[in-house]
Amino acid sequence: MGRLSDLELYIQVQQENKEALERLYDRYEKLLFSFSYKMLKQQDLAEEAVQDVFMKLWRKKGIYTEEKGKFSSWLLTVTRNACIDLIRKQNKNEVEILEKDIDYERTESVEETVTWNEEREGLKEAVSTLNEEQQDIVDMFYFKGYSQSDIAEKKQLPLGTVKGRIRLALKHLRKIYSERGDKYGAERMR
């Protein structure tokens, strides 16, 4: 059994193949959970978010096509939306949480797990070149899902400038990150 691409697995999941669902799950469990945890900061909510994502996949509520870009990017967007839904529900006080002691497990699976250590190091380095306000704005906008007016209020900025600030910060991040990537790429060539 060779390694199937994400797209191939996705198509099998659409055909209600449970084994394909499990393989896709194994591949992305850690990335999606880690991302959800970063956004929601609570284990049980993060688990709920990951479940919502796979529920959408399995029930064909979320449809992926290659025009939507990389499968992983699409999956992460779906995950972010699931997290944002949970944040909103939480804000409406519909949630009562009991944290319990959670045991951790190492997934024993033959499926190759997506890892992203190198990317994270590069991104963290790029983020550190942003000033504090820019870092805050990116966090509020992307990971906390704040509205433009909330960001304006918290950062005491005119509403009309918020979007420009976010865009500038993200563009800067992108530039630094891709330059670093090129540098590393060049080193590997030698």
Next chain:
Amino acid sequence: MEQKECDKLLDYYNGILEGEEKAEFEAHLKECSACQEELAEWHELTSDLPYLSEETEPPLGMKKRILTNVTAEDAQQVVNEKPIGAAAAPIQSKKPRAWMTGLLAAGLLLSLGTNAYLFIENDKNEQVIEEQMSRTFKTVQMSSDQSDSAGVASMIQEDKTMKLVIQTHNMTALKGTETYQVWLIEGDKKYRAGSFTPDKNGNGAVVYPVTFPGEHKWDAVAISHEPTPNSKQPKGTIVMASNL
């Protein structure tokens, strides 16, 4: 006017818009190529950001819970479409919940669709146990008019802990991962209060320590028939309920 819609793009991207406002924006988005391009740009600009997340180990048993829930939900849909065998028949009632009292029905139904994320599984501390009972606060009878299922629910104080004790009989047999789940209801909130599977004679019981933080004034107790033991909110049919 157009400008105003375009200004909502970022809030749309962040899932802030709801209901009519969201629908209006989506209609606008279909027509406005500038917004389409800009939305694509935001996706592009943020596509690396998830990789800033620290690697975090998922909690124990998450994979099993999620895969079971995801595929079991599916199985339940099938059941709803074409009712299966006799075992589940009394519970798959034709007029579900018709017997419920107004208050209770409102409380239960209101939030069937909303997702209050209450408690993580209480795992295996819910079993058939013989308890030394000290002070009985309240006892109510429970019965189903869809089947012969019946039971008794009691609130008992033992040492300093309040316990909910449920005993049932003539419960309909369960299949696969199906479980009977007990809920304590306060207003429109439902709290998991143990789950059980009946023995071959249809008897099942639960002793559940009621240790939710804060003050609670319980309105009712209910038992539902769930597709898996993991429902954080009732997903299945209410089998029986009683006001407390």
